[in-house]
Amino acid sequence: MRVVLVGSGGREAALAWRLARSPSLSELWVTGENPGWPPGTSERSAATVAAQAELAREVGADLVVVGPEGPLVEGLADALHRLGIPCFGPTQAAARLESSKAATKEICAAAGVPTAAAVIADRDDRASMARAEARCARGRVVVKADGLAAGKGVIVCESPGQAAGALEQLAHLGGASARLVLEDLLEGPEVSVFALCDGARAVALPSAQDHKQLLDGGRGPNTGGMGAICPCPLVDHEQAEALVAAVHQPVIAELARRGHPYRGVLYAGLMLTRDGPMLLEFNVRFGDPECQAMMPLWGDDPLPWLHGAAIGSLPAGAPRFAPGAACCVVLASAGYPARSDRGRIIPEPEPTEGVIVFHAGTRRDRAGLLRTDGGRVLGITGTGPGLEVARSRAYAAVEGWRFEGAQLRTDIGLSVVAAHTAEP
Ligand code: AMP
Numbered sequence: 001m002r003v004v005l006v007g008s009g010g011r012e013a014a015l016a017w018r019l020a021r022s023p024s025l026s027e028l029w030v031t032g033e034n035p036g037w038p039p040g041t042s043e044r045s046a047a048t049v050a051a052q053a054e055l056a057r058e059v060g061a062d063l064v065v066v067g068p069e070g071p072l073v074e075g076l077a078d079a080l081h082r083l084g085i086p087c088f089g090p091t092q093a094a095a096r097l098e099s100s101k102a103a104t105k106e107i108c109a110a111a112g113v114p115t116a117a118a119v120i121a122d123r124d125d126r127a128s129m130a131r132a133e134a135r136c137a138r139g140r141v142v143v144k145a146d147g148l149a150a151g152k153g154v155i156v157c158e159s160p161g162q163a164a165g166a167l168e169q170l171a172h173l174g175g176a177s178a179r180l181v182l183e184d185l186l187e188g189p190e191v192s193v194f195a196l197c198d199g200a201r202a203v204a205l206p207s208a209q210d211h212k213q214l215l216d217g218g219r220g221p222n223t224g225g226m227g228a229i230c231p232c233p234l235v236d237h238e239q240a241e242a243l244v245a246a247v248h249q250p251v252i253a254e255l256a257r258r259g260h261p262y263r264g265v266l267y268a269g270l271m272l273t274r275d276g277p278m279l280l281e282f283n284v285r286f287g288d289p290e291c292q293a294m295m296p297l298w299g300d301d302p303l304p305w306l307h308g309a310a311i312g313s314l315p316a317g318a319p320r321f322a323p324g325a326a327c328c329v330v331l332a333s334a335g336y337p338a339r340s341d342r343g344r345i346i347p348e349p350e351p352t353e354g355v356i357v358f359h360a361g362t363r364r365d366r367a368g369l370l371r372t373d374g375g376r377v378l379g380i381t382g383t384g385p386g387l388e389v390a391r392s393r394a395y396a397a398v399e400g401w402r403f404e405g406a407q408l409r410t411d412i413g414l415s416v417v418a419a420h421t422a423e424p
């Protein structure tokens with residue numbers, strides 16, 4: 001199979017690493033630079049949807065795998081379908097699950113999927129903004145921009161004062177916050193549950209857990225994700241299957257009913273509350289860094305699964321995953337997430353057993369030195385028979401890759417390991 005992979009960050013590095021090991025792969029094309037691409041990968045810069053579709057046509061792609069949400073929301077899958085090229089990733093209409101939080105609320109209500117109670121308000125509609133302000137005055141609310149906001153569109157507010165400030169702050173996002181969703185503040189651990197979808201059927205992948213805040217203990221500002229574990233011990237495989245049956249399956253059935261079959265991976269960010277699991281958000285792609293912890297564990301050939309989802313016909317059964325666990329620790333640049341320092345030299349130690357290093361924000365300079373070139377720089381993934389070994393391998397390897405100013409969390413996967421080992 002000739003595959004074009006769209007995207008060039010840590011998630012795509014992990015997808016490329018896994019695809020390169022597929023016996024069905026004949027050629028792998030990528031659309032951007034990443035010094036960590038597997039040997040033999042062909043690179044052709046394609047930054048727009050038009051250029052990506054044209055590249056797929058030119059190289060005779062059998063499958064296009066789309067890493068990030070941007071091209072999907074802009075209609076890459078639609079463009080590829082017009083060319084008759086299978087795309088792993090939903091159409092623009094189905095990608096509304098990520099591009100509009102208000103639309104997602106409505107679809108979840110229609111599909112019977114539990115989410116937090118919410119007020120939806122339009123900035124240019126006075127009556128609905130008055131309802132939003134009244135909701136803010138009650139405090140304990142999460143104020144969200146409806147549209148894509150690169151991780152800056154959600155503000156968790158404990159007090160009425162914070163909530164009023166959040167309304168003002170989100171106004172600076174422009175169009176993405178023309179509509180607002182104000183949700184009740186829920187409590188509980190968060191997990192990521194992924195399903196492969198072929199328009200009709202949703203098949204569970206292992207659960208994962210991201211660590212979104214910058215600092216240990218879940219303190220500090222939100223980031224794209226500072227590390228992840230897979231699977232998440234809070235949700236074993238049977239529980240992941242039950243969640244997919246309760247959340248993903250009814251949502252894709254609802255989308256199919258509306259004439260928008262969902263093909264690709266559907267990512268549910270769930271909170272395990274006292275009243276049961278609640279959906280916080282959908283994403284129409286793999287999570288990053290969750291994908292970096294998941295791909296090393298994928299046991300059978302992933303290509304029939306990705307291709308099957310893309311053509312609307314997943315294989316029977318479920319994909320096989322290795323019985324162990326993986327832990328991905330992100331090394332980020334100084335200043336991240338507000339800004340990112342660039343150009344620091346990254347040492348490149350010898351490979352260590354049970355560790356894969358994915359490049360997310362690096363570049364090679366003219367002299368051949370590897371340098372930092374973004375916020376999240378490296379994803380250092382340890383694997384092992386259990387989470388404890390995976391963690392210790394990842395953290396041992398981190399030492400060799402530290403660059404000047406590197407930021408990292410020291411507690412990726414720690415709370416679940418501690419909770420698990422504390423059990424009798
Ligand atoms: P989202 O992009 O909607 O997943 O929101 C980003 C983060 O905000 C989530 O990962 C949660 O940590 C937090 N969050 C979102 N919605 C809620 C909610 N209703 N209650 C508590 N925290 C939330």
Ligand code: GLY
Pocket residue numbers: 210224225283286287288289290
């Ligand atoms: N890990 C969070 C995300 O990919 O959105």
